[in-house]
Amino acid sequence: xxxxxxxxxxxxxxxxxxxxxxxxxxxxQLLRGELTFSSRLGEGSxxxxxxxxxxxxxxxxxxxxxRRSLNGxxxxxxxxxxxxxxxxxxxTRKFLTYLLEERGARVTTADEGSRAVESVQSAARRGEVIDxxxxxxxxxxxxxxxxxxxxxxxxxxxxxxxxxxxxxxxxHQRCVEAGCDAYLSKPIVEDVFFETITGFLPGTSSxxxxxxRPWLExxxxxxxxxxxxxxxxxxxxxxxxxxxxxxxxxxxxRGMAGTMGxxxxxxxxxxxxxxxxxxxxxDLSIAAAELLRCLGxxxx
Ligand code: MN
Numbered sequence: 288x289x290x291x292x293x294x295x296x297x298x299x300x301x302x303x304x305x306x307x308x309x310x311x312x313x314x315x316q317l318l319r320g321e322l323t324f325s326s327r328l329g330e331g332s333x334x335x336x337x338x339x340x341x342x343x344x345x346x347x348x349x350x351x352x353x354r355r356s357l358n359g360x361x362x363x364x365x366x367x368x369x370x371x372x373x374x375x376x377x378x379t380r381k382f383l384t385y386l387l388e389e390r391g392a393r394v395t396t397a398d399e400g401s402r403a404v405e406s407v408q409s410a411a412r413r414g415e416v417i418d419x420x421x422x423x424x425x426x427x428x429x430x431x432x433x434x435x436x437x438x439x440x441x442x443x444x445x446x447x448x449x450x451x452x453x454x455x456x457x458x459h460q461r462c463v464e465a466g467c468d469a470y471l472s473k474p475i476v477e478d479v480f481f482e483t484i485t486g487f488l489p490g491t492s493s494x495x496x497x498x499x500r501p502w503l504e505x506x507x508x509x510x511x512x513x514x515x516x517x518x519x520x521x522x523x524x525x526x527x528x529x530x531x532x533x534x535x536x537x538x539x540x541r542g543m544a545g546t547m548g549x550x551x552x553x554x555x556x557x558x559x560x561x562x563x564x565x566x567x568x569x570d571l572s573i574a575a576a577e578l579l580r581c582l583g584x585x586x587x
Contacts, residue, residue, distance in 0.1 A: 363481050364494035366391030368418045369410075370484075373403040373434065374450065375426040376539050378510055379473070382546060383421060385502040386477070390494065399426045400434025407443055417445050419487055424451040424462065425538060432465040439466035446487040450475075452542035452557075474545030474553055510547040511585060518582035525571045525579075533571055534563050537578060555581045 315322040320338035370392050374380040377398075384394045395410075395417070397403040403422070410417050420438075424431035435447050449462035452473040462470045469483055485491045517536060524532035537560040544553035559578045563569060 362493040362496050363485055364391055364492045365488070366492075366494075368392045368488060368491075369395065369416060371395045371397065371403060371406060371410075371417050371420045373397045373400065373420065373426070373431065374423040375399055376423070376542060378506070378513075378539070378543050378547075379423070379450075379475075382475070382506055382543070385506065386475075386480075389497055389500070389502070400429030400431060400437070403434050404429075404437050404441075407438060407445070408441075411443075419484060420445055420447045421484070422447050422449050422467065424449050424458075425453070431467075432461065435462075435465045435467055448484060448487065452538060473542040474550075507547050510543065511549075514582055514585040518579060518585075521575060521579060521582065525575050528571055530563065530567060530571065533575055534560055537563070537575070540578070552581050 312322045315336060315338065318338055320336060322334065322336050324332055324334040326332040365387060368391075370387050372380060372383045372387070372394055374383065374396070375398050380396050380398065384396060387394050395406055397406050400422075403420070407417060407420070422431040422435055426434075429437075431449060431451075435449070438445070438447070446468045447466065449465075449467040449470045450473060451458055451462070451470070458472075459470045468487060471480060471483055517540070521533065521536050524536060537556045540556035541553050541560055544550065544556060555578050559575055562574050563571075
């Protein structure tokens with residue numbers, strides 16, 4: 288396969304023609320790198336990609352460390368900042384609220400786009416400043432794209448950071464076209480999150496990094512405790528052949544499970560959602576089987 292020779296036997300066994308590996312190797316060679324692998328039948332394979340980048344890895348990680356300790360995200364203070372969190376998933380809304388309040392921010396929340404627009408307008412009437420808007424893009428009633436366009440049309444200049452659990456290539460472009468200033472994909476990674484939002488909050492000062500975080504442990508416990516109920520909801524949505532409900536449940540798990548320390552669950556939920564997006568006519572009991580199995584691991 289690596290040589291570009293396709294064997295009937297491998298096609299029959301793997302269900303693919305085996306061109307991917309050959310293409311990957313040629314691309315690597317064009318970049319003056321090397322792709323090697325070792326494989327053991329029935330056990331698995333290890334692929335190794337080596338590429339000359341022209342920089343010293345040790346140097347890079349030192350520079351990264353210095354930046355973090357100088358301007359480290361875990362040392363950020365958001366005291367005096369007012370942030371509007373627009374998010375339909377209650378777990379994510381709660382998580383973001385705690386995360387921002389921990390750094391001293393004042394947080395206002397909205398669970399869909401039209402409430403966010405109302406919130407911004409009423410803050411303006413009261414003469415209050417909103418420093419930043421975190422906008423989930425997939426929401427019922429009014430989604431984040433529509434809400435951001437409405438805010439921009441009304442002349443609101445507040446920076447908007449889009450949050451999305453999609454992994455599609457044109458997603459970033461769509462967010463920018465709607466008027467967002469930046470884009471973060473879920474699950475939320477704290478370092479990336481704070482680096483992005485502080486870029487829009489000039490003059491952000493530093494603070495001692497929080498050491499004890501009981502709220503985070505509580506969020507994780509509650510999330511795990513909610514999984515048997517989520518499994519039941521998913522089961523009945525499958526039984527009722529309710530495509531929308533299955534997609535919504537998978538989407539929520541995809542966006543939150545990683546942040547709650549369950550990356551595998553997030554990955555399986557993402558695969559389920561993607562499969563249903565590609566083929567809305569798919570058999571729901573097949574499309575959701577792996578996710579149900581995964582949720583079953585958390586007891587009832
Ligand atoms: Mn959402």
